[in-house]
Amino acid sequence: MVTPLMFLQLCVLSIVLPTTSSAFILSDGIFEGREDDLFAEILRDEAVSRLDQLGKVSDADGHLERTFMSPASVRAANLIRAWMEDAGLTTWVDYMGNVHGRVEGLNASAEALLIGSHLDTVVDAGIFDGSLGIISAISALKVLKSNGTLTNLIRPVEVIAFSDEEGVRFQSTFLGSAAVAGILPVSALQISDKRGVTVQDALKENSIAITEESLFQLKYDPQSVWGYIEVHIEQGPVLEWVGFPLGVVKGIAGQTRLKVTVRGSQGHAGTVPMSLRQDPMAASAELIMLLESLCKNPKDFLSYDGQCNDSTVESLSNSLVCTVGEISTWPSASNVIPGQVTFTVDLRAMDNMGREAVIYELSNRMYEICERRSVSCIIERKHDANAVICDSELTSELKFAANAALKRITGEIQDEVPVLMSGAGHDAMAMSHLTKVGMLFVRCRGGVSHSPAEHVLDDDVWAAGLSILAFLETHM
Numbered sequence: 001m002v003t004p005l006m007f008l009q010l011c012v013l014s015i016v017l018p019t020t021s022s023a024f025i026l027s028d029g030i031f032e033g034r035e036d037d038l039f040a041e042i043l044r045d046e047a048v049s050r051l052d053q054l055g056k057v058s059d060a061d062g063h064l065e066r067t068f069m070s071p072a073s074v075r076a077a078n079l080i081r082a083w084m085e086d087a088g089l090t091t092w093v094d095y096m097g098n099v100h101g102r103v104e105g106l107n108a109s110a111e112a113l114l115i116g117s118h119l120d121t122v123v124d125a126g127i128f129d130g131s132l133g134i135i136s137a138i139s140a141l142k143v144l145k146s147n148g149t150l151t152n153l154i155r156p157v158e159v160i161a162f163s164d165e166e167g168v169r170f171q172s173t174f175l176g177s178a179a180v181a182g183i184l185p186v187s188a189l190q191i192s193d194k195r196g197v198t199v200q201d202a203l204k205e206n207s208i209a210i211t212e213e214s215l216f217q218l219k220y221d222p223q224s225v226w227g228y229i230e231v232h233i234e235q236g237p238v239l240e241w242v243g244f245p246l247g248v249v250k251g252i253a254g255q256t257r258l259k260v261t262v263r264g265s266q267g268h269a270g271t272v273p274m275s276l277r278q279d280p281m282a283a284s285a286e287l288i289m290l291l292e293s294l295c296k297n298p299k300d301f302l303s304y305d306g307q308c309n310d311s312t313v314e315s316l317s318n319s320l321v322c323t324v325g326e327i328s329t330w331p332s333a334s335n336v337i338p339g340q341v342t343f344t345v346d347l348r349a350m351d352n353m354g355r356e357a358v359i360y361e362l363s364n365r366m367y368e369i370c371e372r373r374s375v376s377c378i379i380e381r382k383h384d385a386n387a388v389i390c391d392s393e394l395t396s397e398l399k400f401a402a403n404a405a406l407k408r409i410t411g412e413i414q415d416e417v418p419v420l421m422s423g424a425g426h427d428a429m430a431m432s433h434l435t436k437v438g439m440l441f442v443r444c445r446g447g448v449s450h451s452p453a454e455h456v457l458d459d460d461v462w463a464a465g466l467s468i469l470a471f472l473e474t475h476m
């Protein structure tokens, strides 16, 4: 005799059992309404409706925009907090505006599993970036609450909705997760936005009185944390290409941002002969073409020595991406040869040493070009973040959970979920300074993100939630 409660437990347990068990559940016809049994109501329908609801919480009319501690961010935080409570979690908001929801499980002093993502958005954002990770975690815990197993968790589980990841308002990413990881410097509290409001003031406007001391208190004790996982939209096209709703992340690329300033001789567009020009615009064009060639074919540029071996170049060939996204000229008039051109370089790669080798080679060749063209060239390093390699144990647990979830939903034996690299930064990057991290990517249409066109299929939202549920079941 299978009682309704046993029935639910069978469902959940089967997610984490070997494939033969899931095949049993799906193939013997016990389950009539399979979608109900896979918690579609909570993990898909409610999750999708909450994504839509959160996607309407905006500071702007006509597009989605939620920046650190803005009125819409505070409304979003309240909404998320209510959903956490609905899932049976104890909630609070910390000194950096992060929203926490925690269940202690069987042993409140055991190391906690943290699951998070960010509640802020870019300007004119999509509704899934950040929100999907928060909502899928809350939904999975709500399923445990609804089947009475929330308290069976062998360790505390805490969902954190980070207040700032995109860095739109203060041009400083990861304010929320960096504070929890204990890597946010005190000086960050004094960074100003465009209106001159500091991070500290923005928090104060919302009755959060952060001090130097309370910032230090935000740091979690590494001994109290077991690991951190994050679900996030892929923000790239690979999963769609390979036809998979989910992928696990092997690592997050390291990143360097450069500012290149090229100065030449400003002059009249009509009177200075071509042979006598020191044109920083033409020089910049050549520098940018060099960057593209180098990043497309690093092996043609890098010499093999102690700094750059075979595997480094191989890794670069697979992961190096370089972008010039911002360029400005002075005085920027159609009839004037510019006196100065500045542009940015965003350079990302999985191999930290390889990234250094590229910057070294790029800088040398850029200076050569500038010298040949008789212009001056200054290359400044504005930002550096080392690559983060996801924990292999966490990654294989997430992969197992994702595989099981997909088998449950489709009823088919799938190929293994793909393993991807992340070219985009995530809260997991900051959290890796505190604990081991793992990430699950969810397919998004056309790989498009940071745009209202960002889209995730309802069933893929479901698959993400079911994967987190399967993952949580391994902690019972």
Ligand SMILES: [Zn+2]
Pocket: 118, 129, 130, 165, 232
């Ligand atoms: Zn994001």
